[in-house]
Amino acid sequence: MVEQDVSNTTEVSHQGSMIDIEKERNEILSRYRQLFRAAKPVLKGDDAQKIRKAFDIAVEAHKDMRRKSGEPYIYHPLEVALICVEEIGLGATSIICALLHDVVEDTDMTLKDIEQEFGSKVARIIDGLTKISGNFEQGTSAQAENFRKMLLTLSEDVRVILIKLADRLHNMRTLGSMARNSQLKIAHETIFIYAPLAHRLGLYKIKSELEDLYLKYTEPEVYKDIANKLKTTKATRDRFIETFIKPLEKKLHDAGIDFIIKGRPKHIYSIWNKLKHQKKSFEDIFDLFAIRVILQGVSAEKEKSACWQAYSIVTDEYKPNPDRLKDWISIPKANGYESLHTTVMSHTGQWVEVQIRTERMDEISERGYAAHFKYKGNDTSMEAPLDRWINQVRETLESGDKSAIEFLEDFRGNFYNEEVFVFTPKGDLKVLRKGATILDFAFEIHTDIGKRCTAGKVNGQLVPISYVMQNGDQIEILTTKNQKPSEDWLRFVTTSKAKARIKDLLKEENKIYFSDGKEIITKKLKTLGLENTLETLNQLRAYFNKKDYNDLYYSFGKGYIQPDEIKKFKTEREARLNKQAKIELDNKAFLDAKAFEKEFKKVKGVDTLFIGDDLQEIDFTLAKCCSPIPGDDVFGFLTINEGIKIHRNSCPNAQQLLSQYGNRVIKARWSSQVAKAFVATIHLDGLDRMGMIQDISKVISSELHINMRSLAVDTNDGIFTGDIKLYIQDTRHLETLMQKLNGIEGMNKVTRVDLE
Numbered sequence: 001m002v003e004q005d006v007s008n009t010t011e012v013s014h015q016g017s018m019i020d021i022e023k024e025r026n027e028i029l030s031r032y033r034q035l036f037r038a039a040k041p042v043l044k045g046d047d048a049q050k051i052r053k054a055f056d057i058a059v060e061a062h063k064d065m066r067r068k069s070g071e072p073y074i075y076h077p078l079e080v081a082l083i084c085v086e087e088i089g090l091g092a093t094s095i096i097c098a099l100l101h102d103v104v105e106d107t108d109m110t111l112k113d114i115e116q117e118f119g120s121k122v123a124r125i126i127d128g129l130t131k132i133s134g135n136f137e138q139g140t141s142a143q144a145e146n147f148r149k150m151l152l153t154l155s156e157d158v159r160v161i162l163i164k165l166a167d168r169l170h171n172m173r174t175l176g177s178m179a180r181n182s183q184l185k186i187a188h189e190t191i192f193i194y195a196p197l198a199h200r201l202g203l204y205k206i207k208s209e210l211e212d213l214y215l216k217y218t219e220p221e222v223y224k225d226i227a228n229k230l231k232t233t234k235a236t237r238d239r240f241i242e243t244f245i246k247p248l249e250k251k252l253h254d255a256g257i258d259f260i261i262k263g264r265p266k267h268i269y270s271i272w273n274k275l276k277h278q279k280k281s282f283e284d285i286f287d288l289f290a291i292r293v294i295l296q297g298v299s300a301e302k303e304k305s306a307c308w309q310a311y312s313i314v315t316d317e318y319k320p321n322p323d324r325l326k327d328w329i330s331i332p333k334a335n336g337y338e339s340l341h342t343t344v345m346s347h348t349g350q351w352v353e354v355q356i357r358t359e360r361m362d363e364i365s366e367r368g369y370a371a372h373f374k375y376k377g378n379d380t381s382m383e384a385p386l387d388r389w390i391n392q393v394r395e396t397l398e399s400g401d402k403s404a405i406e407f408l409e410d411f412r413g414n415f416y417n418e419e420v421f422v423f424t425p426k427g428d429l430k431v432l433r434k435g436a437t438i439l440d441f442a443f444e445i446h447t448d449i450g451k452r453c454t455a456g457k458v459n460g461q462l463v464p465i466s467y468v469m470q471n472g473d474q475i476e477i478l479t480t481k482n483q484k485p486s487e488d489w490l491r492f493v494t495t496s497k498a499k500a501r502i503k504d505l506l507k508e509e510n511k512i513y514f515s516d517g518k519e520i521i522t523k524k525l526k527t528l529g530l531e532n533t534l535e536t537l538n539q540l541r542a543y544f545n546k547k548d549y550n551d552l553y554y555s556f557g558k559g560y561i562q563p564d565e566i567k568k569f570k571t572e573r574e575a576r577l578n579k580q581a582k583i584e585l586d587n588k589a590f591l592d593a594k595a596f597e598k599e600f601k602k603v604k605g606v607d608t609l610f611i612g613d614d615l616q617e618i619d620f621t622l623a624k625c626c627s628p629i630p631g632d633d634v635f636g637f638l639t640i641n642e643g644i645k646i647h648r649n650s651c652p653n654a655q656q657l658l659s660q661y662g663n664r665v666i667k668a669r670w671s672s673q674v675a676k677a678f679v680a681t682i683h684l685d686g687l688d689r690m691g692m693i694q695d696i697s698k699v700i701s702s703e704l705h706i707n708m709r710s711l712a713v714d715t716n717d718g719i720f721t722g723d724i725k726l727y728i729q730d731t732r733h734l735e736t737l738m739q740k741l742n743g744i745e746g747m748n749k750v751t752r753v754d755l756e
Helices: 002-009 021-042 047-061 075-088 092-100 111-118 120-129 142-154 159-173 180-200 204-218 220-232 234-254 268-277 300-317 359-367 369-376 385-398 404-412 438-445 447-451 487-491 496-509 511-527 534-543 549-558 565-581 587-591 593-604 654-660 692-703 731-742
Strands: 259-265 289-295 340-345 351-358 419-423 429-433 453-458 461-463 475-479 609-611 620-622 634-638 644-648 665-670 678-687 707-716 719-728 747-753
Touching (some): 021 075, 047 092, 075 159, 075 204, 180 204, 180 654, 220 234, 220 268, 234 289, 300 351, 300 359, 429 438, 438 475, 438 496, 487 496, 534 549, 719 731
Antiparallel strands (some): 259 289, 340 351, 453 475, 634 644, 678 719
């Protein structure tokens, strides 16, 4: 049956030539057999028959579908299933779900059909993996809504997210066949949501690969440069590692310890982050790798002592940095990570990070939640950090009335945060995110204690509710019956639980303000002759920068916004509508970038906005957040109130725009006919000396004939720093200037500044 199905999928013409049906059929069967071999060790009972049935259904469902690369679509679910088995360590249920994860979304097959064939558990997981269909009100994000839906299922079954991560990983591995616009949208969404989520679930290898692939497609030249430098320095690094570990191997052998030692290179994205944030060159970064000592054959009860014994041997040979010891064995990280980290000085004067862990710890660090679940087994009494996090997900989801964007931003805040470990008066350990306050702690214990909290005692000393807890603090909460929650509390609480509970309590107390505000707006709109529609309300919400309608009503009801301000809104809206009426393209096209590009193509014959040619016809501006100039890689973003804004691909806001509002991104390129001068800002620093300013001015004005808009220079102890705003034509013009300035005697660094 499978072979017949496969042949049906391949009777298609692609790019004007007939596909080799036999070759394609064999490739599909080969990939299925590879998956089956990988899964065999974890299969039980009738698992094999169920997987075969899922494969048959997937082949039939996707028989007429192809990916952008031209390959049969069935390759994708097969690869996702293989990632689930080989790289995450999941079992038969996950394989079935991975094979079927796009069937409901892309075909006529329903969740009910899935449930009849494979049961309710598989149907529920696939439901969590299926995108939401339908329209979203302005100000929401389809991506954020989908993410919230996945999390709703995650609170019941973590495999939803694990399979989704496998799906995203394969999409990122095959991103090369997508259009540039799609590459940017998918890559930014990945770094915004999926890489942090992989980190939170302890999937280090997947997180690292997602980050590297993000960089590969958003900063291709930077990615290639770092990859090439790593390649050319590999032999030197390998020799250093070999010399470094040789004495350690001898001492560990002499101590009778069974072990593996290996050097682990840091991934490209991690190195890029260091280059970017520490303002260093590649040659100045020494910690391009870490040494990992993995202890083998250690029983669970002896793991801790074995790791500390190995630590003792390492630090006998190499002197440790006392400030760089990290003990994640006594208290593991929130994602379940366990290891001892120390940074030691090598005999050649170079700092080296050494990680010490057991085989079990190493598997959890690489495979995350799936490995944690494997080692936990049926012991339901064992609440590991990941279990605590899943429980926090459930609590966060209980407050389901916030917007998807707000939910996502709040939830992302918990992905990378470190934790603080504190104790109750009875000595019970509580783990909260770093930066949590006394009030967060109170709500962590119980909502009733949180809402009546007036102060706290830390190690016997009285402190306010805004006190930020430190590791090891012993906390006692003080309450009074008359205490009531305040909006000010939201300013200093950090945990999702505390924020959600305070908002719920305030909402109950502030219902009167919501109804008053709604009435005020209704009356004023009627007086001004404006329709009281969802569109008008949403425009008001955006105009006053409120996150949702309740926030808007509350601001009017409380008197924070006066009714007469709606008149100003009306005036500005009418001016904007008059301006938009002059645009030749249909206004409806501006509601969606795809529709805009389609309409634009009808008029111009192309779907790309050429900056310079279309200045008179299209309402767009250059974003001030990144000040793009001709030569920069750019994209257009369709705003709700300000037409199209042009941003650099490397803009600080690009990640959020492309990941949350990808459907409003428009292709854009610079026209070769741009003759306008653009403002760019450069930052200089170097050694202060007589004539330095004169030399700088000579290069700018006399040699290159560039006009300066402003110059600000400061000197301190023989060092000067300066910022210069100039009028330039394009990036090539700017690069020439920066190269000449770099050649001035005493100049240390010349960099372009994004913000105008």
